[in-house]
Amino acid sequence: MPDREQPPAGGDTDRPRTRTLTTVLAGFDEGRAARFRGLVLGELVRSMRAARAPGVVHLFLLPPRPGRTRFTLYETTQPINLEVPVPEAIRQVVEALHEAARDPRQVAGADTGWREVDAGADAFYLGSGARFAHPAPHGSTVARLVDHTALSVTLQGDPPRLALQASAPVVFQERTYPVTPDIPAVQQPPFVLIDTIVRFLR
Structure with missing residues (x-):
């Protein structure tokens, strides 16, 4: 997980276990926000290319260590039960987060x-987010x-080609990806799940 340039200090600290960048990101101008989204996209792409589960x-x-000027992006995964209906799966995921004091890193499993x-x-x-194994070989x-x-x-493809839909501009590898007015995936159950999670943790 490579380091990146340092963002401004700050962020929400009202959660006892997990701080968020909600306030900091809200203060970014459009260009800076688009570049930051590109850094996050880069982490997602690296994980997909690494064929993570x-x-x-x-x-x-992670903010920079004392005396340094670079930060680190990283991810952690949370177990999910796919053998139950979607509403029950969402309930179980949120309940696990609640039991972990709203810190995904502390969830059992x-x-x-x-x-x-x-x-x-x-x-x-x-x-x-939610990561899928298909389409092969890198998924979505x-x-x-x-x-x-x-x-x-x-x-998709060989070499792999990035297909991105985003609700806000993204600058990634010197390319600006415009807003996609209608993202079909937003209406699907996986997005309902992650929207519920983000609302709970914000």
């Missing part, structure tokens, strides 16, 4: 790889950020 994904930003870069759990919550990811941006990301 599908499931519910939570995104975090969540991966613990984040401890390697953020042992003190100091990172800010950025948003949540949908995500909602704390600034309400919706992302639908697919990698």
Whole structure:
């Protein structure tokens, strides 16, 4: 998980366990916000290319260490029961987050790889998503950020080609992706799930 340039300090601190970047992102101008979304998109793309396991994904930003000027983006995944109806799956996911004091990193059964870069759990919550194994070989990811941006990301072909739909402008690898007025994935059950999660954690 590579480091990136430092954003402004700050963020919401009203949660006892998880801070979010809601306030900071709201203060970005349009250009800076688009570039920041591109950094988040880059993390999603790297995870897809690395063929990480599908499931519910939570995104975090770790502020720079004292004396440094770079931050780190990382993700953690949360177990989800796909054998039950969607409303029950959503209830179970939210209940697990509630039991973990609204910190996805502390959910029972969540991966613990984040401890390697953020042992003190100091990172800010950025948003949540759902990663799928298909279409092969790299799959797709949908995500909602704390600034309400919706992302639908697919990698297809050989070499893999990025297909992005976003509800706000994104600058990624020097290319500006415009707003997609209507993102079909937003109406699907996975987005209902992640929207519920983000509302709960914001």
